[in-house]
Amino acid sequence: MDVDLMVTAAYGNFLPQRFLDIPRLGTLNIHPSLLPQFRGAAPVQRALEAGVDVTGVSVAYTVLKMDAGPVLRRIERPLLGDEKHPELLEELFGLGARALVDALPDVWSGAAAFDAGTTPQESYGEASHAAKVSVEESELDFCDGELSARRLHDKVRGFAGWPGTKATFAVRKETEAAADAKEVSLKIVTTRVGGEGEGEGDDAAARAAGTVVIRKDCMRVPCADGGWLEITELQPPGKKAMSARDYVNGLKGSVVAVKKTTTS
The missing domain is CATH 3.40.50.170 (Formyl transferase, N-terminal domain)
Structure with a gap:
């Protein structure tokens, strides 16, 4: 040849x-x-x-x-x-x-x-x-003390496309008990790192409870390092990707909390 x-x-x-x-x-x-x-x-x-x-x-x-x-x-x-x-x-x-x-x-x-x-x-x-990326790495664990909001944001960026990143939340109506919350797995498409003390509800009580702060344009998720990861675009199961604003509009009267992953 x-x-x-x-x-x-x-x-x-x-x-x-x-x-x-x-x-x-x-x-x-x-x-x-x-x-x-x-x-x-x-x-x-x-x-x-x-x-x-x-x-x-x-x-x-x-x-x-x-x-x-x-x-x-x-x-x-x-x-x-x-x-x-x-x-x-x-x-x-x-x-x-x-x-x-x-x-x-x-x-x-x-x-x-x-x-x-x-x-x-x-x-x-x-x-x-x-190293080659695996699907098993795609879960975001907001309770992992070694993962700052910045590191979670960088993972979302790096894993965009395939395999993507996902996070599991516990969603319930305000009138329902925490035990009645439903687990919802969302594909996380776009995020940003949020600042401290931004917006109503960003307080120690919300952070301690692992409660997601619902904003008009994002979902502010408390992270174990004390920071906030703001989700601006996501994809619910069986649906197309949408802005957090559109998803949040359907959560009126709901409480959203982080759910610790069991992925090691």
Whole structure:
């Protein structure tokens, strides 16, 4: 087989050496992270979940070890804190395509080869791993003391699209006893981190009871760290995604409380 160069994009499997030996100039991979950070199957999801301030895309040679080859190009993308996984992934691949086109002349000329004109990843710092995301991780636990409102917000952003995030609430009428509350699992689509002391009902009693504060444009959920996660878009079971405003309109006369997940 007469092949000059092979290119992959976020290829999640290992390529055997007999495959890597085929192209005369090697195999390049577009990876949506600033290598060596977030090597692995879910770089964008894990970067958002981690709440990093800057991510990016790398063009690197492929070696037997996952995402560990020398780097030809890196493009940084500062984060504002409201990006979601699907849109950011698409944007990073656009940047990666540009970086690849920019690098190709050096590859053809030999100015950038596997062992010359590239940068070893260790020059950029320590490596980190982006493990594949599982459905079992999608539940939000507002009672976990290690998860701040900010971390929960970042998880919603990182898991947007697939697998998404969900949360379980106990909903009852004001005239009903707490024991009669119905469990409702909602897919959480869009959130923001709320400030302290905003709005009527944001008090110690509501927080201690785990009561969700219903606002006109959001549901303010008390978190174990003392912060508030504001849900602005959600999806009830069997329905399309809707604004929290529309969902809240149907909760008049209801009390909503957080329900601790049993997911470990």
